[in-house]
Amino acid sequence: MENYQENAIELLMTYGPRLIGALIVLIVGLQLINWFSRWFRSLLEKRAVDPSLQPFLRSLVSMLFKVLLVISVMGMVGIQMTSFIAILAAAGLAIGLALSGTLQNFAGGVIILMFKPYKVGDFITAQGYSGTVEEIQIFVTMLKTPQNVVIIIPNSALATNSLTNFSVKPIRRADWSFGIAYGDSYDKAKEVLLKILQEDERVLKDPAPFIALGELADSSVNITVRAWANSADFWGVFFDMNEKVYKAFAKEGINIPFPQMDVHIQKQ
Numbered sequence: 610m611e612n613y614q615e616n617a618i619e620l621l622m623t624y625g626p627r628l629i630g631a632l633i634v635l636i637v638g639l640q641l642i643n644w645f646s647r648w649f650r651s652l653l654e655k656r657a658v659d660p661s662l663q664p665f666l667r668s669l670v671s672m673l674f675k676v677l678l679v680i681s682v683m684g685m686v687g688i689q690m691t692s693f694i695a696i697l698a699a700a701g702l703a704i705g706l707a708l709s710g711t712l713q714n715f716a717g718g719v720i721i722l723m724f725k726p727y728k729v730g731d732f733i734t735a736q737g738y739s740g741t742v743e744e745i746q747i748f749v750t751m752l753k754t755p756q757n758v759v760i761i762i763p764n765s766a767l768a769t770n771s772l773t774n775f776s777v778k779p780i781r782r783a784d785w786s787f788g789i790a791y792g793d794s795y796d797k798a799k800e801v802l803l804k805i806l807q808e809d810e811r812v813l814k815d816p817a818p819f820i821a822l823g824e825l826a827d828s829s830v831n832i833t834v835r836a837w838a839n840s841a842d843f844w845g846v847f848f849d850m851n852e853k854v855y856k857a858f859a860k861e862g863i864n865i866p867f868p869q870m871d872v873h874i875q876k877q
Contacts, residue, residue, distance in 0.1 A: 631685040638678040646671045656723070666719075714748040717764030721745060726767075727774050735772035736762050780813065781843045783836055787854055788829030790864035795822060795830060798863050802834055805853045811842040829866045 650667055722745065727733050731742050733752070738760045740752030750767055752760040775781070789798050799820050806818045816837050823833030838846045858865055 627685055631682045634685060635678065635682050638682075639675075642671060642674045642678065645674065657725075711748065713765040714763045717766070717768030718745070718747040718749075720768045721750070721764055726772065727776075731774055731776035733772050733774050733776075736766055736770070738762065776840060779840060780837050781840050782816075783838060783843060783847045783850070785834040785847075785850060785854075786823060787832045787834060787858075788826065788866055789832065789858070790866040791830060793830070793863050795832070797861065798832060798858070801857050801861055801863065802832065802854065805850065805857060806834075806836050809846065809849070811838050811846050813837040813839070828868045 646667055649670055653666060721727070727742055729742050729745060732740070733742060738752055738754070740754040740758075740760055742750060743753045743759065744751040747764075749761050749763055752762065754760060787798070787802065789795070802820055803818070806812050812818060813836075818837075819833070819835040821833050822830065824831040834850075836846070836850075855865070857863075
């Protein structure tokens with residue numbers, strides 16, 4: 610009995626301070642993790658991170674810190690963690706290699722939801738496809754094309770490659786090039802074009818429309834026209850302008866030429 614008591618006292622003297630210190634570190638560490646989780650939550654809300662992503666990010670960060678805290682506490686007690694960490698690292702490596710593509714898409718989805726290069730409702734062009742963003746999931750983004758076809762693109766490709774977002778800016782510029790025949794009045798054509806732009810209420814006055822002689826081409830005198838409109842009105846203005854110019858030029862006797870070639874045959 611005396612030997613048991615001596616051994617118990619020896620163990621208590623050896624591991625008691627470690628246990629007390631580890632317990633204090635565990636309690637303080639959990640409180641700090643809770644405080645950090647609340648701060649991280651407020652940060653996500655200020656950054657307007659997608660609500661569906663916020664709980665996942667908070668849980669992921671909280672779990673990571675708690676695992677690190679438990680490993681630290683076990684090390685303070687005297688438990689050898691080298692082998693345990695090596696096993697975890699090997700398992701993590703194997704899982705990572707097996708799910709490398711999925712993990713890349715997951716990381717891409719997190720990046721997209723956090724930094725918002727595009728959002729639901731935006732019209733974008735990426736990976737050779739154009740369409741309206743219909744849904745942003747963790748692994749893929751779904752686009753709906755103007756033909757009402759759904760395109761599914763992995764998030765890793767969207768997060769690491771260039772894309773064009775046509776919906777970010779509130780206004781867009783439309784560009785045209787109208788050709789008139791050599792010999793027709795450029796001033797008259799310019800007057801007709803300016804009148805069409807001024808009569809369209811969707812065309813913005815500021816920035817003002819731009820009309821200039823763009824090119825003396827082989828078969829035509831090309832007039833460059835640029836005008837600004839709200840993004841929602843862009844395609845309406847673009848297509849209506851083509852129709853109005855075609856009709857107005859015909860009415861005013863301004864010819865729209867087509868490529869021609871003169872062939873001269875000489876007889877010897």
